[in-house]
Amino acid sequence: MDDKKNHIKAVIRDNVPWIMLLVFSALFSILFPQFLTFRNITNILRNASMIGIIAVGMTFAMIAGTFDLSVGSMMGLAAIITLKMSPTDLPRTILTVLVALAAGALVGMANGLIVGRYRTSSIITTIGMEYVVLGITLVYTRGQHITIKGMYKPLEFIGKGRIGTFPFPIIIFLAVAVIGQLILSFTRFGRQLYATGGNPNTSELSGINIGKVRVLAYIISGVTASIGGIMIAARTQNLDPSFGFGQETDVLTCVLLGGVSLYGGKGSVIGTFAGTLLLYVVSNAMTLSGTAYEMQLICKGLIFLITVAASVIWQKKG
Amino acid sequence: MMNADRKTIIEMKGISKYYPGVTALDHVDLDIIEGEVHALAGKNGAGKSTLIKILGGATRPDTGEIFLNGNKVTLHSPHDSIAAGIAIISQELMLVPELSVTENIMVGRLPKTKFGTVDWQSARQSASEALSQLGIDLDLNVPVKKLSTAQQQAVEIAKALSRNAKVLVMDEPTSSLPNKEVDHLLDTIRRLSSRGISIIYITHKLKEIFAVSDRITVLRDGKLIQTSPINEINDSKVVELMVGKSADAMFTKGPSSIQNAPVLEVKNLTREGSFSDISFTLKKGEILGIAGLLGSGRTEILRSIFGVDPADSGEITVDGRKIENPTVTGMISNGVSLAPEDRKLQGLVLSMNISDNINMASLHSALRHLSEEKKISKDLFGRMGVKAPSIKTLVSSLSGGNQQKIVISKWLATGPKVVLLDEPTRGIDVGAKADIYRLVEQLAAKGVGVIMVSSEFPELLSVCDRIIVLHEGRQDAEFLYGEADEETLMAYASGTDNTRSDREVTHG
Numbered sequence: 001m002d003d004k005k006n007h008i009k010a011v012i013r014d015n016v017p018w019i020m021l022l023v024f025s026a027l028f029s030i031l032f033p034q035f036l037t038f039r040n041i042t043n044i045l046r047n048a049s050m051i052g053i054i055a056v057g058m059t060f061a062m063i064a065g066t067f068d069l070s071v072g073s074m075m076g077l078a079a080i081i082t083l084k085m086s087p088t089d090l091p092r093t094i095l096t097v098l099v100a101l102a103a104g105a106l107v108g109m110a111n112g113l114i115v116g117r118y119r120t121s122s123i124i125t126t127i128g129m130e131y132v133v134l135g136i137t138l139v140y141t142r143g144q145h146i147t148i149k150g151m152y153k154p155l156e157f158i159g160k161g162r163i164g165t166f167p168f169p170i171i172i173f174l175a176v177a178v179i180g181q182l183i184l185s186f187t188r189f190g191r192q193l194y195a196t197g198g199n200p201n202t203s204e205l206s207g208i209n210i211g212k213v214r215v216l217a218y219i220i221s222g223v224t225a226s227i228g229g230i231m232i233a234a235r236t237q238n239l240d241p242s243f244g245f246g247q248e249t250d251v252l253t254c255v256l257l258g259g260v261s262l263y264g265g266k267g268s269v270i271g272t273f274a275g276t277l278l279l280y281v282v283s284n285a286m287t288l289s290g291t292a293y294e295m296q297l298i299c300k301g302l303i304f305l306i307t308v309a310a311s312v313i314w315q316k317k318g
Numbered sequence: 319m320m321n322a323d324r325k326t327i328i329e330m331k332g333i334s335k336y337y338p339g340v341t342a343l344d345h346v347d348l349d350i351i352e353g354e355v356h357a358l359a360g361k362n363g364a365g366k367s368t369l370i371k372i373l374g375g376a377t378r379p380d381t382g383e384i385f386l387n388g389n390k391v392t393l394h395s396p397h398d399s400i401a402a403g404i405a406i407i408s409q410e411l412m413l414v415p416e417l418s419v420t421e422n423i424m425v426g427r428l429p430k431t432k433f434g435t436v437d438w439q440s441a442r443q444s445a446s447e448a449l450s451q452l453g454i455d456l457d458l459n460v461p462v463k464k465l466s467t468a469q470q471q472a473v474e475i476a477k478a479l480s481r482n483a484k485v486l487v488m489d490e491p492t493s494s495l496p497n498k499e500v501d502h503l504l505d506t507i508r509r510l511s512s513r514g515i516s517i518i519y520i521t522h523k524l525k526e527i528f529a530v531s532d533r534i535t536v537l538r539d540g541k542l543i544q545t546s547p548i549n550e551i552n553d554s555k556v557v558e559l560m561v562g563k564s565a566d567a568m569f570t571k572g573p574s575s576i577q578n579a580p581v582l583e584v585k586n587l588t589r590e591g592s593f594s595d596i597s598f599t600l601k602k603g604e605i606l607g608i609a610g611l612l613g614s615g616r617t618e619i620l621r622s623i624f625g626v627d628p629a630d631s632g633e634i635t636v637d638g639r640k641i642e643n644p645t646v647t648g649m650i651s652n653g654v655s656l657a658p659e660d661r662k663l664q665g666l667v668l669s670m671n672i673s674d675n676i677n678m679a680s681l682h683s684a685l686r687h688l689s690e691e692k693k694i695s696k697d698l699f700g701r702m703g704v705k706a707p708s709i710k711t712l713v714s715s716l717s718g719g720n721q722q723k724i725v726i727s728k729w730l731a732t733g734p735k736v737v738l739l740d741e742p743t744r745g746i747d748v749g750a751k752a753d754i755y756r757l758v759e760q761l762a763a764k765g766v767g768v769i770m771v772s773s774e775f776p777e778l779l780s781v782c783d784r785i786i787v788l789h790e791g792r793q794d795a796e797f798l799y800g801e802a803d804e805e806t807l808m809a810y811a812s813g814t815d816n817t818r819s820d821r822e823v824t825h826g
Contacts, residue, residue, distance in 0.1 A: 188681040188686060191677070191678060191681055191686065194667070194674070195670065195674075198670055199666065199669075201663055202667050203678070204626075205624075205646060205658060205664055205665075207647045207650040207679055208679075265667065266669050
């Protein structure tokens with residue numbers, strides 16, 4: 001009897017993000033008639049895709065017990081690379097995408113090596129990296145607004161395309177999330193990630209190279225930031241040079257709403273997926289209700305703060 | 319001294335505290351009379367510290383009531399306890415090293431002038447009044463980090479007195495004091511008790527208990543065993559009450575399974591500042607004990623062999639292969655494993671479940687073999703007799719003994735040739751201890767070489783085939799099973815020239 005009760009409790013606890021998502025969606029469906037329409041739902045999903053993909057990567061860094069706050073600028077750099085290298089035909093597109101992904105991997109590796117080797121605080125290190133990357137982007141663009149004409153159609157498709165009436169970015173988001181969860185659940189690296197974040201001392205004494213694990217986690221985070229950036233570039237084709245800077249807060253909100261621990265060792269991509277949808281469902285509801293942009297910012301900030309506080313309280317409870 | 323018409327100041331009734339898998343306190347009653355020195359005795363894990371935590375408001379009991387001067391109280395937080403006049407002087411002093419004596423005594427209550435600035439004159443006066451109650455004279459402006467441990471302790475006591483503490487709880491106050499300071503402290507305690515302040519005195523040192531206390535309460539395994547006036551009991555009776563039936567007494571060593579082949583050879587191993595010139599050969603199936611006091615280098619030797627903190631010089635040979643530059647990963651692949659001293663901080667990942675912990679050191683391929691992992695963890699789970707609902711249970715919810723079994727399981731999953739165990743039975747209950755001993759014996763029977771480090775000498779004496787005694791980082795003596803007794807080991811471990819004046823209970 002008691003065991004059964006505990007079991008139900010545990011199931012609820014593990015699925016809080018999904019339960020909240022359902023509750024909020026139900027509430028908004030009642031409040032706003034436009035909410036539960038195919039158009040609006042796919043709209044939410046499409047908007048959530050880019051940040052959601054980056055949140056999948058950040059989930060890896062966070063489970064390993066480290067933050068990656070450089071993903072905002074990294075997304076920006078990858079997006080700017082995508083526009084500036086003028087991918088108008090297939091060869092140029094392949095080169096562009098590879099360069100953008102490699103940039104993400106390099107920045108991730110740099111983060112990982114600094115945090116791993118010198119045991120610096122990952123928050124401070126990656127905030128520093130956020131500025132370094134922003135600076136590189138500004139030098140690269142000479143501070144100019146960037147637009148592109150005649151983008152190679154298949155590349156444009158990953159940001160703008162639809163299969164039938166279904167936006168293609170959502171499919172990429174789903175694919176990245178599925179791959180992410182599979183890595184976490186079914187690879188040795190996944191286990192080592194949880195172990196490293198849960199207790200680095202024990203992990204080292206069990207023969208796990210925690211430095212290597214963290215570098216890999218950061219590379220994944222950097223690469224997903226690049227993927228997000230490429231998709232946004234493909235969609236907007238017109239960007240400010242400082243685009244992306246500061247957006248890591250949104251990413252972090254998604255990850256924390258998804259139940260990933262601030263202290264490492266706990267969380268899942270499935271959770272992050274729900275957290276991302278939750279954030280975008282709430283901002284969609286604010287738009288539908290006609291909330292002013294300024295108010296929306298305040299609300300987003302508050303959601304972030306409440307999530308952080310809840311996450312800390314949650315962890316203390318065990 | 320004691321006086322029958324003195325009133326009871328604190329009464330704890332039926333106090334119980336349960337942690338997952340452990341009953342820390344089981345319906346304990348304790349009453350403290352005004353002005354008495356009440357000794358609290360018991361081995362580690364007997365429940366003393368839990369009782370003190372409850373009294374200090376750091377944790378709340380699951381059952382039971384606390385009465386203060388006859389009124390029922392609930393101590394929600396340390397703040398409540400301080401307000402109720404209860405002060406805890408713990409082993410680690412709660413002082414701010416950079417601040418002056420005055421500031422430390424008056425911390426949080428510095429008086430203000432009418433301008434809102436600190437009224438230093440009255441602060442110093444209050445501080446010096448508190449110190450003079452102790453009969454101690456200190457420079458009030460000196461930062462406390464410059465004081466001796468004994469003086470810092472005095473500052474802590476003065477802080478309590480200046481807050482009008484009626485009950486002082488002193489947790490192992492003499493553990494870090496030199497001998498001559500101990501007498502000072504005992505004098506101070508007598509002085510405070512004559513002024514009507516009650517003292518709860520916790521120590522391992524029986525001599526101090528008999529020197530200073532009026533009554534004694536003995537706890538064992540979370541239960542109250544006896545409370546009696548000190549003049550109605552003697553030290554051997556106290557030891558008997560504290561120890562009860564011990565795990566090593568319950569365990570009978572089977573036939574030794576030593577094979578005539580060395581599995582680990584250590585030659586002239588030296589690490590600056592930790593240990594020097596350590597040499598020994600461990601044979602297959604041998605259980606080798608390393609006896610040493612805290613700081614003897616016992617843990618450091620194991621860590622060096624395991625490649626965590628490599629030695630400066632010396633040779634390590636595992637199964638005939640000389641190891642150059644030992645690393646943890648290298649040692650694991652050579653079949654060496656280490657169950658470290660601190661289970662929670664170094665042995666387990668508390669946020670993971672049993673199965674993931676057991677498999678974490680033996681994931682050989684990039685893709686997991688889920689069925690294999692399940693098989694290994696189920697098998698070890700059963701063989702070890704782990705008490706838990708399933709292999710998916712989080713290790714954080716297990717008792718100490720079961721947690722230790724998981725740490726050992728993790729290493730058994732790697733198929734080790736040498737198992738290094740650092741304090742494998744620390745803080746676990748009697749039954750689980752006996753389980754661990756049997757496990758060690760089973761390992762040896764399979765040809766695994768086991769090294770067991772312990773500060774509980776009786777367990778080494780009853781489990782090990784051979785014992786090496788360390789003193790200040792050097793090999794002092796070596797005994798075969800049955801050759802030594804606890805006193806002999808203790809004499810070597812503490813250095814024979816050191817004439818220890820007091821009897822220390824080493825079971826705990």
